[in-house]
Amino acid sequence: MLYLSLRQLEYVVAVARAGSLTVAAQQVNVSQPALSVAITHVEAHLGQKLFLRRKGVPVTLTGFGRLFLADAEALLLRAARLEDPKALGLRRLERITLGIFEDLAPAYLAPLLRRLRDEFPDVEIRSKVATFEALADAVLAGQVDLALTYDLGLDASFQRELIVRVQPQAWLALDDPLAGRDEIRLSDLADRPLILSDQGLSIQHMLGLFRVLGATPVIAHRAASIEVLRSLAANGEGIGISYANPAGALSFDGKPVVRVQIADKHAEEPIVLVHCGDQPAPLPEIRAAILAATGGR
Incomplete structure (x- = not known):
């Protein structure tokens, strides 16, 4: 259970940046007494002072307060990214899990990993080798972003891009x-x-x-x-x-x-690159690289 709200953390950061309860209250659109009560509540929960508050002197952080401020700012930044669809898109570019059917893995997996890591050095490339059923379940569960497999047992829940047809x-x-x-x-x-x-x-x-x-x-x-x-x-x-x-x-x-x-x-059976149809087509740059590497069309 979380005892401190994001709003309370915002109050702490606002006071630290403004150096004044009055100015911070104006910035976060709350009364100064309410802001003071919120800060006191946070300090009481933590059991330590965050600020030194004296009349006529700017509010300053304690040593503990400086440590707490750094963590609070990081948490607020992550929370803001969760609310921002564009930021979430950028987050997805940091990591991708490529699934591949186990019979295809010996021929495709290593060359694909090599190419993707060469072309996207800042992206963490993970892989999952599995059976038809396990791979399909992983795609639908969001555990696999893209999967290379045969077009067997895949319903309308999956979006497909043709790689090649094989006999x-x-x-x-x-x-x-x-x-x-x-x-x-x-x-x-x-x-x-x-x-x-x-x-x-x-x-x-x-x-x-x-x-x-x-x-x-x-x-x-x-x-x-x-x-x-x-x-x-x-x-x-x-x-x-x-x-x-x-x-x-x-x-x-x-x-x-x-x-x-x-x-x-x-x-004749198609080999396809698939992703979950309920989600936007993931990572177009990486999809394009996979299609190019495998001769997809």
Whole structure:
């Protein structure tokens, strides 16, 4: 509970600056007796004198009063900024939290952090890597200012800016009959055991792509990460499907793994930069830098 009001702090600052109760009372538009009572109340609560008040002599601060004045002025300044929309906008430029979907983070996060910190050295750049659901919740809760993710499970609460559209990749063992193709279609995989991400939205999306074809594929494994998915595929445990496309032709355990692009047009998925639709578009300079760095359009 706060025992001293902002108004009382304003009275203390006014008296300190004016050096006179009478002058300070005029400046804050209150009677001199009321101002004197307010100062006495503050001093009584603090248990120490803020001012030396003697007839015929300007009011002066005590040593304790000087310390208190500095803190009071700082608090009043912060309170004024809370009431000023323009000041709040400037405050937001001091720090930004960038969220990124966990499968996109290995490719995008480090380069984005490097670029943003180079271009905006006075801005504190934070990051949050999360699942679809956790990232969406963080944006709506104001914990993340901007998020880079796939356009899955996002309703009208989110404003989107397109970064790029990507096709899914099929991950296969080196000796798989489909490994030599330049591209394949989902119909080629409909009767093959699949390895999909273990995230609910991702699985629903993938199964939805097959439903368009009237197919219901078998899910052999639900992988916790793209590297687990690639390792399972490289070891012949099924065909992995993912939109993540990490470099390299070896799985994490050193086995050869082949990627073949899935060509179905309806499988194309946008990567988007999103923010909460109930709030003004945040930090246009930083949004523009992210779009430029990722090739957004």
